Amino acid sequence: MNRPGPGSAAKAAPRDADDMFNPVSLARASQAIVDQIRLLIQDGHLTAGERLPSERDLCERFGVSRVTVREALRILEAGGLVTVKVGARGGAYITSPSSDRIGRGIEDYLTMSPTITPAEVTEARLILELGIVPVVCERATEEDIAGLLDLCDEADAAIAAGTYTMEMSAEFHIRVARLAHNGAIEMLLGPFHRPMLTSMKAAREAAPAMGALGVKEHRKFVLAVRDNDVPKATALMKAHLERTAARVQQRTRTSG
Amino acid sequence: MNRPGPGSAAKAAPRDADDMFNPVSLARASQAIVDQIRLLIQDGHLTAGERLPSERDLCERFGVSRVTVREALRILEAGGLVTVKVGARGGAYITSPSSDRIGRGIEDYLTMSPTITPAEVTEARLILELGIVPVVCERATEEDIAGLLDLCDEADAAIAAGTYTMEMSAEFHIRVARLAHNGAIEMLLGPFHRPMLTSMKAAREAAPAMGALGVKEHRKFVLAVRDNDVPKATALMKAHLERTAARVQQRTRTSG
DNA sequence: GGGGACTATTGGTCAGACCATACTTCCACC
DNA sequence: GGTGGAAGTATGGTCTGACCAATAGTCCCC
Numbered sequence: 295m296n297r298p299g300p301g302s303a304a305k306a307a308p309r310d311a312d313d314m315f316n317p318v319s320l321a322r323a324s325q326a327i328v329d330q331i332r333l334l335i336q337d338g339h340l341t342a343g344e345r346l347p348s349e350r351d352l353c354e355r356f357g358v359s360r361v362t363v364r365e366a367l368r369i370l371e372a373g374g375l376v377t378v379k380v381g382a383r384g385g386a387y388i389t390s391p392s393s394d395r396i397g398r399g400i401e402d403y404l405t406m407s408p409t410i411t412p413a414e415v416t417e418a419r420l421i422l423e424l425g426i427v428p429v430v431c432e433r434a435t436e437e438d439i440a441g442l443l444d445l446c447d448e449a450d451a452a453i454a455a456g457t458y459t460m461e462m463s464a465e466f467h468i469r470v471a472r473l474a475h476n477g478a479i480e481m482l483l484g485p486f487h488r489p490m491l492t493s494m495k496a497a498r499e500a501a502p503a504m505g506a507l508g509v510k511e512h513r514k515f516v517l518a519v520r521d522n523d524v525p526k527a528t529a530l531m532k533a534h535l536e537r538t539a540a541r542v543q544q545r546t547r548t549s550g
Numbered sequence: 551m552n553r554p555g556p557g558s559a560a561k562a563a564p565r566d567a568d569d570m571f572n573p574v575s576l577a578r579a580s581q582a583i584v585d586q587i588r589l590l591i592q593d594g595h596l597t598a599g600e601r602l603p604s605e606r607d608l609c610e611r612f613g614v615s616r617v618t619v620r621e622a623l624r625i626l627e628a629g630g631l632v633t634v635k636v637g638a639r640g641g642a643y644i645t646s647p648s649s650d651r652i653g654r655g656i657e658d659y660l661t662m663s664p665t666i667t668p669a670e671v672t673e674a675r676l677i678l679e680l681g682i683v684p685v686v687c688e689r690a691t692e693e694d695i696a697g698l699l700d701l702c703d704e705a706d707a708a709i710a711a712g713t714y715t716m717e718m719s720a721e722f723h724i725r726v727a728r729l730a731h732n733g734a735i736e737m738l739l740g741p742f743h744r745p746m747l748t749s750m751k752a753a754r755e756a757a758p759a760m761g762a763l764g765v766k767e768h769r770k771f772v773l774a775v776r777d778n779d780v781p782k783a784t785a786l787m788k789a790h791l792e793r794t795a796a797r798v799q800q801r802t803r804t805s806g
Numbered sequence: 807g808g809g810g811a812c813t814a815t816t817g818g819t820c821a822g823a824c825c826a827t828a829c830t831t832c833c834a835c836c
Numbered sequence: 837g838g839t840g841g842a843a844g845t846a847t848g849g850t851c852t853g854a855c856c857a858a859t860a861g862t863c864c865c866c
Contacts, residue, residue, distance in 0.1 A: 321636075322849070324624070335662070342664065348816055359851045361617060364817085368580070368621045372628035373655060375662075380577075380817045381859025391659040399629060399655045403647040403737060406591070406631075408598065410733040417685065418734035425677035477666040478674035481659060482738055577858095578818070604847060615820045620848085636848045637828030 323358050327366035330356075335375060335388060346376065346386040393481045400485035416539040419486045423467065423535060426474045426483075427528045431519050434473045442469060442516045449509040458505045464488075466512050473519075508534070579614050583622035586612075591631060591644060602632065602642040649737040656741035672795040675742045679723065679791060682730045682739075683784045687775050690729045698725060698772045705765040714761045720744075722768050729775075764790070 334340045346352065352363045367386050370376045374391030378384070404415050445466055452458040464487040471483040511534040518527035590596045602608065608619045623642050626632045630647030634640070660671050701722055708714040720743040727739045767790040774783035 324849085342662070350816080361620075361852095362850065364617075365621060365624045365849095367817095368624045369628045372625045373658065375658065378817070379859090380857075382813095382815045383860055384816050384858080386817095390663045390665075391655065393659070393663075396655045396659045399647065399652045400737075402629065402631065403649070403652045404734060406598070407646045407649075407733065409646075410737075414732045414734045417732055418738065421681035421685070421735065422677065425681040429673070429677070476670045476673055477663065478660060478670045479677065481656075481666075482674065580818090606847080617819065617821095621818095623848095634848070635828090636826080638846045639829055640827080640847050642848095 323356075323362045324365035324369065327352075327356055327358070327363065328369045331366070331370060332375065340388050342388050342390050344388045346388070348385050393477065393484065396481060397485040400482070401488055404485060413539075415486065416535075419483070420532070420535050420539070422479070422483050422486070423471070424528055424532055426471060426476075426479055427519075427531055428524050429476065429479075430470060430473045431522050431524050431527055433475050434519055438473050439516060439520045442466070442473075442519075443513070445469060446509055446513045446516065449512070453506050453509060458509075463505070463508055463512075470515075508538070511537075579612075579618045580621035580625065583608075583612055583614070583619065584625045587622070587626060588631065596644050598644050598646050600644045602644070604641050649733065649740065652737060653741040656738070657744055660741060671742065672791075675739070676788070676791050676795070678735070678739050678742070679727070680784055680788055682727060682732075682735055683775075683787055684780050685732065685735075686726060686729045687778050687780050687783055689731050690775055694729050695772060695776045698722070698729075698775075699769070701725060702765060702769045702772065705768070709762050709765060714765075719761070719764055719768075726771075764794070767793075 331340070331346070340346075347355065349360050349363050349367070353360050356363065367376065367378060370386070371378055374395040375389065376386040377389045378386050404410060445462075449458060449462050449466070452462060468484065468487060471480050474480070511530060515527055515530045515534065518530055587596070587602070596602075603611065605616050605619050605623070609616050612619065623632065623634060626642070627634055630651040631645065632642040633645045634642050660666060701718075705714060705718050705722070708718060724740065724743060727736050730736070767786060771783055771786045771790065774786055
């Protein structure tokens with residue numbers, strides 16, 4: 295492998311006037327590789343399940359060292375575009391981003407972006423959870439309803455035993471979201487629950503009786519869904535979420 | 551630095567019974583570092599703007615080589631948790647994930663997940679865009695309305711000149727989303743437009759007159775928002791989006 | 807014919823080195 | 837004394853060559 299100077303490998307290497315003007319390559323070689331592979335995936339030249347050449351192969355093809363290739367793979371892996379397996383027949387396999395991975399990204403954003411207030415997060419969640427109610431009413435099956443009611447029963451038992459947690463409440467909402475039978479919605483809504491949880495845990499300890507009320511509201515909502523009563527179900531969910539939101543807001547003193 | 555064998559640096563190194571049972575460390579040292587730093591950020595020990603030690607410092611602290619530290623930084627960078635600057639006073643700075651970065655992740659997911667059909671994406675978009683209408687009506691200022699009307703004028707002119715593109719349509723919807731004045735919603739809704747675009751571009755060429763109708767609908771929607779007529783604005787947007795969705799569905803032959 | 811050892815492939819890591827970049831300091835010159 | 841450029845320094849970006857660890861396939865022996 296020719297070596298035009300380690301640090302300038304990512305550069306244009308303006309050897310002469312012939313290839314002097316076309317380059318404008320990125321600052322980082324690894325990023326350039328990521329962009330290339332990313333494009334190949336988007337254009338369908340690489341599809342899920344396919345296997346990239348080995349790292350040592352990619353080195354030669356891209357004309358960079360293994361370190362650089364590996365950094366590119368780490369970036370792609372972090373984005374959920376490939377998964378890397380070790381051992382013979384191992385390597386980087388093209389894969390579809392998973393809901394979990396994207397969800398964690400959204401979660402990070404909701405949690406740590408300074409420009410987003412808890413009030414905004416709550417509002418966004420409200421819009422999503424209310425928006426799916428018609429879809430949920432339309433698509434919920436008998437088993438779905440029964441499953442939700444079982445969950446309510448468990449929650450009641452937990453409250454009686456004093457073991458009810460916010461996780462169980464979140465579980466209910468996640469299950470409801472799943473009834474929309476829409477992966478995109480499930481992916482968008484999932485990340486909202488974990489951050490909520492942390493900010494609500496303390497609140498619940500201050501007012502443990504609220505949990506019982508929450509479960510009551512959950513149950514009434516399920517019954518409305520069973521009756522296919524969209525307006526009632528929407529109103530119930532709205533009241534439930536807004537009451538919850540008020541508690542969060544009370545604690546976190548948001549500016550919104 | 552002691553060197554217990556390169557490949558086993560990430561392992562538990564079960565030297566004797568004393569520390570034999572606590573480990574269960576990750577397969578990859580770089581991932582372990584990512585998890586550690588991630589936790590520090592979440593727990594507030596590292597806040598946005600702070601600077602991590604230099605790569606060479608981190609090597610010593612974690613007891614790994616620079617390659618490993620760098621891979622960890624690439625992963626964190628891909629997740630938008632740090633940005634790396636070069637030169638003196640450079641290094642890894644803790645940063646909040648940007649809307650763009652997360653948006654691209656969502657976009658990847660919507661585009662490439664095999665479990666998500668175009669119909670689901672369309673439905674999710676419908677729920678979001680309809681859900682924000684009340685908020686938009688409530689918060690839109692005079693300038694906001696004027697800006698949207700200007701955009702409609704430009705679109706009309708472009709149609710007359712035959713230069714109207716789907717990008718301009720998407721721009722309208724993005725601007726509307728921004729009127730919700732909610733960063734979370736903007737972040738969630740943004741990624742929906744680019745994938746739509748690609749699947750709609752061809753459709754428009756098949757029916758160029760549709761563009762004019764779309765702009766008409768845009769304008770009527772803006773006027774409804776100006777009048778604070780939530781039901782009317784919602785109905786208009788619903789009809790507009792469903793007509794668009796029908797076109798997409800017609801082309802992509804989704805199973806949903 | 808089946809099970810275990812061997813081998814090849816491939817990712818994971820290390821060590822040390824060099825270059826490119828950007829900030830800091832300081833000195834010479836005006 | 838102020839200013840602009842030159843040298844110094846800290847830091848990321850990359851390269852090289854090597855070894856270890858994990859895994860799948862193969863082959864040999866029982």
